[in-house]
Every structure is written in structure tokens, then in C-alpha cells.
Amino acid sequence: CVLWSYLLSQGLKINFAHRTFKWTNEAKGGKAAVFCVIIGFSFVESSIKKLYEYETVSSEPHELVVNNINPYLIDCDNLLIIKSRNKPICDVPEIVFGSMPNDGGNLIIEKEDYDQFIEREPKAKKYIKKLLGSDEFINNKPRWCLWLVDILPNELKAMPLIMQRIEKVKQHRLNSTRNATQRLAQTPYLFGEIRQPNTNYILIPRVSSETRKYIPMGFVNEEIISKDSSQLIPNGTLYHLGVLTSSMHMAWVNYTCGRLENRFNYSNTIVYNNFPWPKETNKKQKQAMEEAVELMLKLREKYQLTGSTLADLYNPLLMPADLQKAHEKINKAVDKCYGQTTFNTELERVKFLFELYKEYTKPMMITENAKPRARKKNT
Numbered sequence: 001c002v003l004w005s006y007l008l009s010q011g012l013k014i015n016f017a018h019r020t021f022k023w024t025n026e027a028k029g030g031k032a033a034v035f036c037v038i039i040g041f042s043f044v045e046s047s048i049k050k051l052y053e054y055e056t057v058s059s060e061p062h063e064l065v066v067n068n069i070n071p072y073l074i075d076c077d078n079l080l081i082i083k084s085r086n087k088p089i090c091d092v093p094e095i096v097f098g099s100m101p102n103d104g105g106n107l108i109i110e111k112e113d114y115d116q117f118i119e120r121e122p123k124a125k126k127y128i129k130k131l132l133g134s135d136e137f138i139n140n141k142p143r144w145c146l147w148l149v150d151i152l153p154n155e156l157k158a159m160p161l162i163m164q165r166i167e168k169v170k171q172h173r174l175n176s177t178r179n180a181t182q183r184l185a186q187t188p189y190l191f192g193e194i195r196q197p198n199t200n201y202i203l204i205p206r207v208s209s210e211t212r213k214y215i216p217m218g219f220v221n222e223e224i225i226s227k228d229s230s231q232l233i234p235n236g237t238l239y240h241l242g243v244l245t246s247s248m249h250m251a252w253v254n255y256t257c258g259r260l261e262n263r264f265n266y267s268n269t270i271v272y273n274n275f276p277w278p279k280e281t282n283k284k285q286k287q288a289m290e291e292a293v294e295l296m297l298k299l300r301e302k303y304q305l306t307g308s309t310l311a312d313l314y315n316p317l318l319m320p321a322d323l324q325k326a327h328e329k330i331n332k333a334v335d336k337c338y339g340q341t342t343f344n345t346e347l348e349r350v351k352f353l354f355e356l357y358k359e360y361t362k363p364m365m366i367t368e369n370a371k372p373r374a375r376k377k378n379t
Helices: 002-009 111-120 122-127 134-139 153-157 160-174 179-186 238-244 247-256 268-272 283-305 321-337 346-370
Strands: 013-024 033-042 049-053 062-066 108-110 128-132 143-146 201-205 218-220 230-234 258-260 263-265
Touching: 108 111, 111 122, 111 128, 122 128, 122 160, 128 134, 134 201, 153 160, 160 179, 201 238, 218 283, 238 247, 238 283, 238 321, 247 268, 247 321, 247 346, 283 321
Parallel strands: 013 049
Antiparallel strands: 013 033, 049 062, 108 143, 128 143, 201 218, 201 230, 258 263
């Protein structure tokens, strides 16, 4: 954002670009395989601008002659640089991180330790809650944590195994070089940062495979603790989940999301808070969306009861046909909420969303530009 804003302010023009493709070298041993883009830019603007699109990262390029190429490598306005925002640009529930243990692993109870821990410390059972992060949610890995919010001192003192663990948490925090972490040693029985909602919520994994057509997201009960490897949307509805698990939102993710290696690294301040939601939806449109989402959730549950994980269900090679059809219904319902019926390519979706983003943020830009600058004091 900072780099491109500066370059564009200096008059730089992008004249051609290849969007993401997979490059490999021809070495016999230790072949490299990396994802690349090629950007041809100059201070002299070309009269013909070409954008090379790839259906997949391994496909041959398809040439497009376009009016403009912006830093996101789409035919759209250069002014549309996505900025980090603390709140959504639309009227939707705010998103938050899950809770951070900052405990050296001592408030976490692993699957192999659970039964023995309960047997040795039976009073602890009511303070043990299921724990979810991105990996646990997607791969259905059982994990628990000690959730000791509002525990009474005499109750805590009566559980020696927990006392041993929180003593280790205290030492872990005191050994930190960060002052903020050292201060957390005053309450070693609590997670370092607590953001657990008191309502059911939508969980969004912060890191997810780029090979999936949709990032697996879902509703989670308020009694299940989510850690900071997840993003949470308290009070999220079927409507919100439908939009977030649609091709429309995934098109936005593909162009704006950060990457960890090549995996999606979902950002609240960049991806979610800047996402342009539908302007208005009527009762009929919302009902169609909700029915499609309910079908998707029922199908997920059916397959998960047989042992399939979300990682299995959203693997492009394994995704069940009926679940694919449920997502197609969601896509159609979402497109109608945006007042659209067909998009031939993902690029068309992104151009549409960027134009809508510009419409939503124009009043904000005017307000920001109108703010008076602070005057320097004479010295």
C-alpha cells in the first residue's frame, strides 16, 4: 500500500502485467517452484495496455487489452489502494481475533492428556472447555483448555494439578522480554488476551490452503473457546455466512488477502473490513440465501458425522457433488443480492467489487481529505 501509493504519486504507469503463475526452473536436482507475477512499468504511458490472465497458476496466459492496470493487476482505477481499517466499511458485525493463551502451552490440554488429567483432577472438569484454532477447526483435531475466568481462589487452591500449570504460566510470562507479557504474570490462571464472545459466532480460520475454492467457515457455540489463530464474528447470521462462503467473497480474498507461503492469511483490517457487501437485500433474497446456507451446513454435518473433516470436504479433489451444488446455490443467491445474474470470470467479479468499494469509500475519502491539518507551533 505504502510503496504503490508512493510510486503512483510519482507518475509511474503499469503498461503490461502477467497475473499469478507458477514458475519452475530446469535444474535436474532441487527444482524450484515459485508463484510469480510480472509487472512492466514506466514513467511513459503506453497507448495499449495488456494484462495476461491465467485460469490456473499452471495454465497458459490469456491476453486482455485493457484501459488501465492498477496495483492489484486488474483493469480498474489506480486510486483504489486498499487501506487497513479498524471497522467495516459496511453495516455488518465487527470481526475480532480469538483469545490468545500466551501460556507456554500450560493452559492447553492435548487429546492424549485429557482422560488422565480428568481422572487425576476431577474437580477441574467444569473449567475445561473445547478449544478451536484454524487447524483444530479445519482438521477436526480435539483440543481443550483450562478456562478459569471467574474461578474462586479457594476452588483454584483445591486443584493442585492446575496450580502446577499456572505456576508454569507465571514463569513463562516473567521470562518474556516484553513488559506487557511480564505484567500478565499477575493473572497466570487467565489467557493473556480474552476476546471470547458471549454469543454464538462465525469462525474464520486465519490461515487456509490456497487450493480450496472456499475458505471453510462456520458457526461455533459460545461455550467453545477460539484462540487467536481464528477470526470471530459475534452475532453473525446465516446471511453473513452465506456471503462470506460465496464466490463473490472469495474473489475479493484472492485479490486482497495476504499470504503465508501461498496459503491465505485472512486479515480483518484488510479483507473483511474493506469488503463491499450488497447494498440492499429484500426478504425474498435473504430467504433464498438462508435456505442455501442451511443446506450447506446440513451436508457438512452429515459428512462430518462419518469422519470427514472440513479439510476433506473442501479438498478440490474430494469435495462431494451435493456440497458443491449447495455452494452453487449460495453463489446464485449472493449474486442476486448484488443485483447481478452472471459473471463470466473471477476478474469480472473483482472489477465489480472494486467499483462498489469505490462507491462505499468515496464519502470516507472526502471526509478524510477535508480534515484540517494540525498547524505547527512557532518555535
